[in-house]
Amino acid sequence: MSDSSRKSVPVHLEFQSQVDSEHELSGFLCLRCESNLDINQPEAEVPERLLGVCGDCGSWYLIEIDPENESDIIVARIPDAQELRKAIESANAKPNSKSSKPNR
Numbered sequence: 559m560s561d562s563s564r565k566s567v568p569v570h571l572e573f574q575s576q577v578d579s580e581h582e583l584s585g586f587l588c589l590r591c592e593s594n595l596d597i598n599q600p601e602a603e604v605p606e607r608l609l610g611v612c613g614d615c616g617s618w619y620l621i622e623i624d625p626e627n628e629s630d631i632i633v634a635r636i637p638d639a640q641e642l643r644k645a646i647e648s649a650n651a652k653p654n655s656k657s658s659k660p661n662r
């Protein structure tokens with residue numbers, strides 16, 4: 559991919575910060591359907607950064623555990639393909655609406 563295809567858009571991020579005194583990694587629930595998440599650790603050297611996948615609705619989650627305080631956990635739902643495309647579309651629909659309009 560060339561650099562011109564690389565862009566950034568704001569997306570709506572749904573998350574939950576929880577204090578889990580038991581620190582049970584199997585206890586994370588999907589924010590959408592409340593099913594248990596399957597927890598994966600993509601990087602062996604980074605045990606405080608996990609990926610959660612809901613087997614029911616297919617949502618993905620980024621789970622961040624504070625290494626200084628393991629009961630401080632953030633569970634953020636990663637936008638799905640539909641949400642990503644919607645965010646990109648709405649960003650493209652109003653490009654620099656407040657600045658100059660070169661096509662007029």
Ligand SMILES: [Zn+2]
Nearest residue numbers: 588591612615
């Ligand atoms: Zn779910």
